[in-house]
Amino acid sequence: MAEENPKLSPSLLLFAALQLFFFFFFSASSQSFIGVNYGEVADNLPPPSTTANLLQSTSISKVRLYGADPAILRALSGTGVGVFIGVSNGEIPSLASDPAVANRWIASNVLPFLPSTNILLISVGNEVLTSGDPTLPSQLLPAMQNLHSALLSVPGADQIKISTVHSMAVLGQSEPPSSGAFQASLADTLKGLLGFLESTGSPFAVNPYPYFAYGSDTRPETLAFCLFQPNQGRFDPGSRITYMNMFDAQVDAVRSALNGLGGKDVEIVVAETGWPYKGDPNEVGATVENAKAYNGGLVSHLRSMVGTPLMPGKSVDTYFFALYDEDLKPGPASERSFGLYRLDGTMNYDIGLARSVQAVPAGPSLPSSAKKPTGYCVPRPGVSDAQLQANLDYACAQGIDCTQIQPGGSCYLPNTVASHAAYAMNLFYQKSAKNPGNCDFRQTAALVLGNPSAWVDCLVHCALCGACQTLLHGVLLMCAVAAYI
Missing domain, CATH: 3.20.20.80 (Glycosidases)
Known part of the structure; x- marks a missing residue:
């Protein structure tokens, strides 16, 4: 697959992702809602x-x-x-x-x-x-x-x-x-x-x-x-x-x-x-x-x-x-018993309301024994936007860091449900010790296995960010299907 897509080098894709990040980091809007x-x-x-x-x-x-x-x-x-x-x-x-x-x-x-x-x-x-x-x-x-x-x-x-x-x-x-x-x-x-x-x-x-x-x-x-x-x-x-x-x-x-x-x-x-x-x-x-x-x-x-x-x-x-x-x-x-905060200012449970102090939120942690993950969780072809939105809401509610796909985040673009859901679903899977059961989402997700060299480095760096999803969409779907053949 790498030979069929010679222009999709990891360095080029990472450069594109960084450009998107700096553009949207400085145009971030407040969450007035x-x-x-x-x-x-x-x-x-x-x-x-x-x-x-x-x-x-x-x-x-x-x-x-x-x-x-x-x-x-x-x-x-x-x-x-x-x-x-x-x-x-x-x-x-x-x-x-x-x-x-x-x-x-x-x-x-x-x-x-x-x-x-x-x-x-x-x-x-x-x-x-x-x-x-x-x-x-x-x-x-x-x-x-x-x-x-x-x-x-x-x-x-x-x-x-x-x-x-x-x-x-x-x-x-x-x-x-x-x-x-x-x-x-x-x-x-x-x-x-x-x-x-x-x-x-x-x-x-x-x-x-x-x-x-x-x-x-x-x-x-x-x-x-x-x-x-x-x-x-x-x-x-x-x-x-x-x-x-x-x-x-x-x-x-x-x-x-x-x-x-x-x-x-x-x-x-x-x-x-x-x-x-x-x-x-x-x-x-x-x-x-x-x-x-x-x-x-x-x-x-x-x-x-x-x-x-x-x-x-x-x-x-x-x-x-x-x-x-x-x-x-x-x-x-x-x-x-509806309070979000205790009287001492700590949260009864964390729902991600703390103001972030990180300019670039951290991506998924990788096992110390390997520099690259061995699998990625991606949406199956043909899944509706409604189901992907439900997957996105669920994954982000489980405590993973979804700030990169919010306005101003490095992976906000492309601003589509499919792109944001792909990011969140994979990050949820990576953060849950790569348990295959956490890449199911009611049979709307698939594990991409192996190490496709044309795109894996980009995915490691930006954790399936929107830029990578757009540039590699065709390759990603091919690999998702191949993993189940």
Whole structure:
């Protein structure tokens, strides 16, 4: 094979990969789509200044508060962290009935902290339409309008958006995603809200939780679908799309519902999502392993920038629940066990949020007894992008270093699912002591055995990076097939 491809020398390929690295290293963009919920239903939280320092050590770029705690807003001053603050449900009636109350709310909770604190969005209430209070839905839009008018009257505050956060229960239909529709009883209220959101450029905020979906269907295949693990997917006959994870399915159900009610131009923000790491004995699925798989898989999925099937090519702004455990929250044990971080600032489990200090992330470690690996894990020909994306999400959620295939990474180009999946699948295999069972991915991967001299050196140097995948794609597929003949 080497003689048939004389131009594919290792030095040439490595040079091309290095050129790609330096170009994208200096044009890297921040991960503005990763946020976290900072709840305060606790009596043991670290000081806000400590939390501000913690956030700056991570790739978390946004924080959602359920109120407008002045101590936290002051602590976030000058950090650049975007802040999503909230109005309580109990404040809605007075804000709706009197514009002066809205003016005072903005004067007290927003203006003292501008511009040094980066306030982006205000949620008027939380899950108001499904709260069980029949008096609030009709007052929600007037409250939002009054707060918006108050912001417009103040120079420098007019860019802050007004929205409200919804639970998934506002949907009357969510499966399959293409049939997503709001509850008929909420349609009139939601039409008014969507008109406001569209006219002000504000997002529709929603709280999708695959954890709760799994609680109502505890089959193993449902768990894999929820945790970004390899699975057979779920086919949507309406869109002809096969969904490979529950998060995409839930978000796209909301997208379909918005489109059906005239909100095609309204963007979606995921205001809450997460997975508890422990629960009561009857809370199936609340384990550290599952929490790490879901949250880590979602981080990898967002970083891939693949988007959802109905909103491709852009990651939805997503706020993970939650920054810390909240020990005073009522309800089952899981409600007090969503925290990503312990009170001392260490992670309950690692999902790759620490800000990297390596300019060039290390490739896979090689056995000391050999300079070159004896095999590579590559996608089989004909595997769909949906399945490859699921493989990519799963591999990166297992603790391997996928920073090279993120924007700014040396192997980000070509920016295709196939290229990124090939990198991640092989790195997962290499890091797992080359166990053949870790190069299966539900029979969508194959081991390339032997030592094809035309391309092995490049693969050793860049660990199946995107540049090598493109230049050597034909050779790679030939070798993958040959390994099984």
